[in-house]
Amino acid sequence: MTTDLAVLAEDLTKFYGAHRGIEGLHLEVTTGEIMGFLGPNGAGKTTTIRLLLDFLRPTRGHATVLGLDPRRDKALLHRRIGYLPGELTFPGRERAADLLRFFGDARGGVSWSHVTDLAARLNLDLSRPVHAMSKGNKQKVGLVQAFMHQPALLVLDEPTSGLDPLMQQEFLAMVREARAAGQTVFMSSHVLAEVQEVADRVAIVRDGRLAAVERVESLGRRAVRTVEIHFADPVGPQEFAALPGVKDVTVSGPVLKCTMDGRLDPLIKAAARHEVIDLLSTEPDLEETFLSFYYHAEGAGDAAAPAGA
């Protein structure tokens, strides 16, 4: 039990028949840190999480969670884990309050005022039946049940899906507070930005294998985004293509599209010379850009070295 690792995966492997879920995963999550778990859909994030929680049994390898064996110590372990499933379906058709009372009774030691505090924070009405709620509200119920017993380890699979931006910020605040209280957070996502905002480190999986484990600071520089600017009049591509960090410039009439690596400032300054009607800056899909960086670009980070080494 005296370990400073909340999660330790050693050669963790899961095959569904011939189909690979995850292979040879070595991963360490330190107690008290927020670890982001990134990868495109289908990369093996959910499989890994289900292995850690003993819903699935590994084909090979082993996981240790909070110093315990997921299968042998399941009862003890789940008292100390808060889990938010990626595909959230609630058992039964009762009101949110009744469902949460059930989880509270089953886990023990949950103060109801803490539950109502969490619900109030997330602006969630507990008197409504869960099955009739919107996706966002269901997600909030899922978050409340994951946080309600103040678990030592929070395992959150795509925690912000369905939440509006305001609630996403509230959620990120909850995660930071959890870290401040000494809890460990392991959260998966396919959106880099939200993980970047809170996580200490990120592990990146792709095609069932661990691609890299990096500290978040080292990711910041690689924040690539796509930018779309609508001008009042047609513009030429040449005056933007040469700007630092700007790539893939395409112009069709008054609309300019490009990708931007690094700070937006040079592009904004250049655009300001024209009359700007609209500006759109979006985080590109992780699959398209961020991960391709790890596979096709130079500094592959720790990708080559196993994280456990």
Next chain:
Amino acid sequence: MLLPPLVHKSWRDDRRAILGWAAGVTLFTLIYGGFYSQFKGAAELKQQALSKGMLDFFGVTDLVSPAGYLQASIFSLLGPLLTLFCAITLMARTIPRPEEDGGMELLLTVPLSRTRFAWQRLAAAGAVATGVSALPGIVLLIVVPVTGMDIAMSYVTAASAGLVALTWCFGGIAFLVGAVSGRRATVLAVTGALAAATYMAHVISGMAGGWHWLRWISPFHYFIGTDPLHTGWHPAHLSALVAVGVGTTIAGVILFDRRDVGV
């Protein structure tokens, strides 16, 4: 709280189905049992109209005596059909339903080992299935004296206990199939087919001389083939049914503990 929260939750989620089955089976027994005197006259006619083979097929020896009437109306076909269907659908809700609809992941966050989880789900469903299958017997405890049927109460109790044992037998099989497959349709198909086939085996063994041995493989023989309404208790036969139920249940818990859930 006296009951484990998971058992409580299972009942709450199934309360409509539970009330529906309880009301239905009670009503069924009341109507068939309560109207013995009215049916009696008609039954005499019906018995004359039907051939011996046909009566055997429906598990009917005679329709006129109280024992024959209860066997024909409640215990031979409709009673088991209702209580078995109830037990099978309840068992399909223990593991297969949450596994199919996705609610299983959150249910499994309840801090219990896999085996304890399975036992508690089973206990919740098993208690209801037992209660529902005991209802005909309980209702008859009132109906038999009230309608003045001339039959020993212990014989009625023996047959009713057989119905509970039969329900345990098929309930255990249904739980096993659900614990292994995690699929509701598989539970209904496999257990339903098994019940139909073994019912036929029981019937055929009674009709055709050469097929007499078939009865030994049919749970229905252990339940009603001993003619409890005329001969009373047959503990060995009932124990055989219970043993199948217990054995399949234990196997189901063990196999559920060993497999992946929700893939």
